[in-house]
Amino acid sequence: MATGGDSAGGAQRPLLVLGKIAEILNAFTLRQPSMTLREIQQATGLPQSTVQRLVTNLVAHGFLDRAEDRFRLGVQMAYWGAAAGKDLDVLGVVNPVLKDLRDATGETACFFRVEGEHRVCVAVAETHHALRRAMSVGDIAPITVGSSGRVLLAWNPGLAERVLGAELPRLTESTVTDRDELHRLIRQTAAEGYAITVGERVDGASGLAAPVFDSAADLLGAVMVHGPTLRMPYEKCVEWVDVLVEHAERITRALGGRYPS
Numbered sequence: 711m712a713t714g715g716d717s718a719g720g721a722q723r724p725l726l727v728l729g730k731i732a733e734i735l736n737a738f739t740l741r742q743p744s745m746t747l748r749e750i751q752q753a754t755g756l757p758q759s760t761v762q763r764l765v766t767n768l769v770a771h772g773f774l775d776r777a778e779d780r781f782r783l784g785v786q787m788a789y790w791g792a793a794a795g796k797d798l799d800v801l802g803v804v805n806p807v808l809k810d811l812r813d814a815t816g817e818t819a820c821f822f823r824v825e826g827e828h829r830v831c832v833a834v835a836e837t838h839h840a841l842r843r844a845m846s847v848g849d850i851a852p853i854t855v856g857s858s859g860r861v862l863l864a865w866n867p868g869l870a871e872r873v874l875g876a877e878l879p880r881l882t883e884s885t886v887t888d889r890d891e892l893h894r895l896i897r898q899t900a901a902e903g904y905a906i907t908v909g910e911r912v913d914g915a916s917g918l919a920a921p922v923f924d925s926a927a928d929l930l931g932a933v934m935v936h937g938p939t940l941r942m943p944y945e946k947c948v949e950w951v952d953v954l955v956e957h958a959e960r961i962t963r964a965l966g967g968r969y970p971s
Contacts, residue, residue: 713956714958720723722877727764729769730753730754730756730760730763730764731773732930733754733756733863734761734765734768735773735783735787736751736756737750737753737754737766738782739959741827741858741955741959742946743782743783743968743969744777744780744781744782745780745781746763746779746780746781747761747765747779747781749929749933750765750781754765756782759858761785765781768784768837769781769784771786772785773786773787776832782957786807788832788845789924794823796914798855799909800826800930800965801821801832801833803961803964803965804832804833804931804933804961805833805835805860806823806836806924807821807877807957807961807964808821808833808834808836808864808933808957811835811933811935811953811954811957812835812836812837812935814953814954814957815935815950815954816837816838816839816887816941817837817935817937817942818834818835818837818842818843818845818935818936818937819834819835819933819934819935819957820834820835820858820933820934820935820936821833821834821922821931821932821933821934822862822919822931822932822934823930823931823932824853824862824869824929824931825850825865825867827853827876827899828850828851828852828853829846829850829851829852829853829856829858829859829862829932830849830850831845831846831847831848831849831850832833833847833891833908834846834847836865837937839937839941841938841940841941842937842938843915843937843938844913845933845936850910852879852881853869853873853883854872854873854874854878854879854886855879855885855886855910855911855940856910856911856919856934857904857906857907857909857910857918857919857932857934858905858917858919858932858933859932860895860896860907860919861899861904861905861907861919861920861921861932861934862898862929862931862932863896863899864896864897864899864905864921865895865900865921865923866929866971870893870896874889874893875890878892881910881911881912882909882910882911882912882913883909883913884909884910884913885910885911887970888912903918903920903921904918904945904951904954904955905917905919905920906947906948907917908939908943908947909939913940914939915936915937915939915949916936916938916939916942916943916944916946916947917934917935917936917942917950918935918936918939918947918948918950918954919932919933919934919935919954920932920933920951920954920955920957920958921933921958921960921970922958922961922962922965922967923968923970924966924967925965925967925968927967927968927969927970930962930965930967933957933958933965935947935950935954935955937950
């Protein structure tokens with residue numbers, strides 16, 4: 711009996727340690743990619759001695775990298791992430807997150823990618839509201855108009871330079887067609903990590919978008935929530951920024967991606 715108990719305890723101890731390691735690794739986010747030991751302890755709630763011991767071992771095995779008193783996810787993690795994502799179905803990751811985002815906000819959630827000098831919708835989770843702004847897979851729109859377009863330009867300076875050098879289309883009275891102003895808004899999007907637009911593509915429609923990155927820290931696409939401005943005034947969009955960014959970050963992490971340094 712004693713031997714069996716010891717065996718069971720020995721089987722459980724590594725799993726408990728693994729859970730604590732997962733807590734430490736999950737504490738690192740795109741918003742907080744590096745932390746001190748104290749910050750890791752505060753984020754996980756684990757005892758300080760446990761954090762210090764596990765972090766030391768994680769550094770030794772390449773799970774974490776250390777720079778002075780700060781730690782971040784190690785290069786070895788990116789290597790494994792790239793291998794894991796080699797045959798990963800991107801839309802298989804995106805679609806469930808879009809449904810969660812739709813349920814969290816009640817509005818249509820979409821994923822856009824760059825196609826030439828336009829943006830194309832490649833995934834949608836439609837709102838359950840009867841009053842909606844239609845969006846379908848395959849829909850194409852000018853990349854200079856709307857929140858997702860602004861995100862796609864903010865992390866693609868070469869494309870931004872090209873489209874800003876051409877005539878900017880006007881779709882509504884609120885469409886930004888001044889090159890200097892649009893350039894400022896693109897820089898603001900890159901600095902803040904998201905974009906909000908109201909009535910730029912369609913009168914009476916609002917949108918907010920955030921970026922998704924791949925394992926090379928290259929822009930993969932933009933997650934967007936959009937709907938009638940009646941339900942999504944600017945103030946409501948601001949309230950949803952954290953929810954939006956959290957879901958965009960989920961996709962990035964699931965794909966083994968990382969935020970540009």
